[in-house]
Amino acid sequence: MVVHLSLSVLDSTSAPSSSSSFEKKSLNTLSLAVAKAKRVVVVTGAGISCSSGIPDFRSSDGLYALVKSRYPDVVLKGRDLFSASLFRDPESTRVFYSFIAELKRSIDAAKPAPTHHFIKTLDSKGKLLRSYTQNIDGFEEKLHISTTGSVKGKEKKMNIKEIKNVQLHGDIHRVRCTICSAESACLAEYLALFREGAPPNCPECTERSNARVSRKARPLTIGTLRPNIVLYDEVHPMGEEIGILSTHDIARKPDMLIIMGTSLKVHGIKKLVKDFAGAVHSPSATNGKSSRGQNASQSSPPVVSSSKRPSTHPQSARSARIVVFVNRSAPPADLASIIDYWVEGDTDTWVAKCEADWRRSRPQDWEIQPTLFDSLREKGHGVPPLAEEINTFKIVKGATKSAKPKPRSKCTPPCCIRAVISV
Structure with a gap:
């Protein structure tokens, strides 16, 4: 079962009760579990960037609602503007480029949120096995967390140990050619063309074509540049690399999975979370103890609120390997069997409490050892x-x-x- 903990109990104005006391104690226990964890996998979604001023996708004021209200004659649903089929229609293509240019301008002016800094803290403390994000804003790289976007071009070999953040849906700060797949940074001149709804020509295709023309050979078709983000119904250009990274991390036997700011609606992210949760709960990883992951094929257990809490936790967060889901909305019912705790509320609030408890309970982790x-x-x-x-x-x-x-x-x-x- 999923133990439901609400961050609203941290409000000092709320009246104390037995349920709130249980929730506060459980939240403190989770903080200590994070402090003691050694191999943490983090999976994040658009919710962690909302405090930076970047809207999420599915909320009432999210990107889907914004697109639908702004372009009612172009798209029937907001999701349509993020589908690969949009390139079949010149008008939807123009709107897509213009909208992405505006979104990138907002991201460029924004700063990473506290949740991003918390992920950086896990990395600097040597606890982060890997971060997997659905976001395209690139805030992790702004904090110098090495990402898959740092692997430039097809010829460079990916360093599994070096990469700490995996961009599951691409990077809005980069572009790639529709023909030769060459990647490069999204320059200001490209952004200006996108804002007008027109894609720039690929410089590498242009250079190769001009070289052929200079030799009196037939010119090549020149591709156009598009934002290097992954749309619905589209094959991920780094799908193989991401598979290698996730397989490597599962073999490392992570001892904690933290899921933050995502509704887990997309099939691909659901499968990834199930795989990691299975590794966290696996009997071999818990020295023969029972595994929550073994029940994944059974009917989904209910979410248990603090008012109907069990006499004991499904797992002791202090010592067991756990899966934590931090989000304003509940996890999907078909994933309830693999999630131990649902922390309802803002991710920034939870990471702030988590770090404060960590500093208080284990001050030695924050000391700088002098030589x-x-x-x-x-x-x-x-x-x-x-x-x-x-x-x-x-x-x-x-x-x-x-x-x-x-x-x-x-x-x-x-x-x-x-x-x-x-x-």
């Missing part, structure tokens, strides 16, 4: 002369090798260091 030489400098002793010679190369004009240090006393290195420390 021996840093401690000596703070005490005003300076750095041992021998250490300076080890860490400093004497530059000699015209020399290709560092100069040898001058002969020092016969005192061994430990004696030199002890002499300074004992001062």
